[in-house]
Amino acid sequence: FLGVAPLVFERSLQAQFLIPMAASLAFGVLFATVILMLLVPALAMVQANVEAWWAGRRTRQLPTSAAELRTTGD
Numbered sequence: 001f002l003g004v005a006p007l008v009f010e011r012s013l014q015a016q017f018l019i020p021m022a023a024s025l026a027f028g029v030l031f032a033t034v035i036l037m038l039l040v041p042a043l044a045m046v047q048a049n050v051e052a053w054w055a056g057r058r059t060r061q062l063p064t065s066a067a068e069l070r071t072t073g074d
Contacts, residue, residue: 001026001033 007015007022 001029004029 004022004026007018008026010019
């Protein structure tokens with residue numbers, strides 16, 4: 001973002017044609033940085049929590065299934 005900032009804030013006539021492209025590039029870089037730094041780790045934590053919940057749910061169901069197998073086998 002800082003590399004493109006001088007072009008975004010340039011006032012000369014020649015730069016007026018490049019300012020929209022530079023602004024799009026600069027704010028796209030800022031948006032991607034925010035997504036990468038905030039959203040991706042947050043989604044990774046949500047995934048880890050769901051996997052832990054699913055594993056806990058699965059281990060709670062296994063002993064009841066094994067008990068049912070023992071009672072029907074006798």
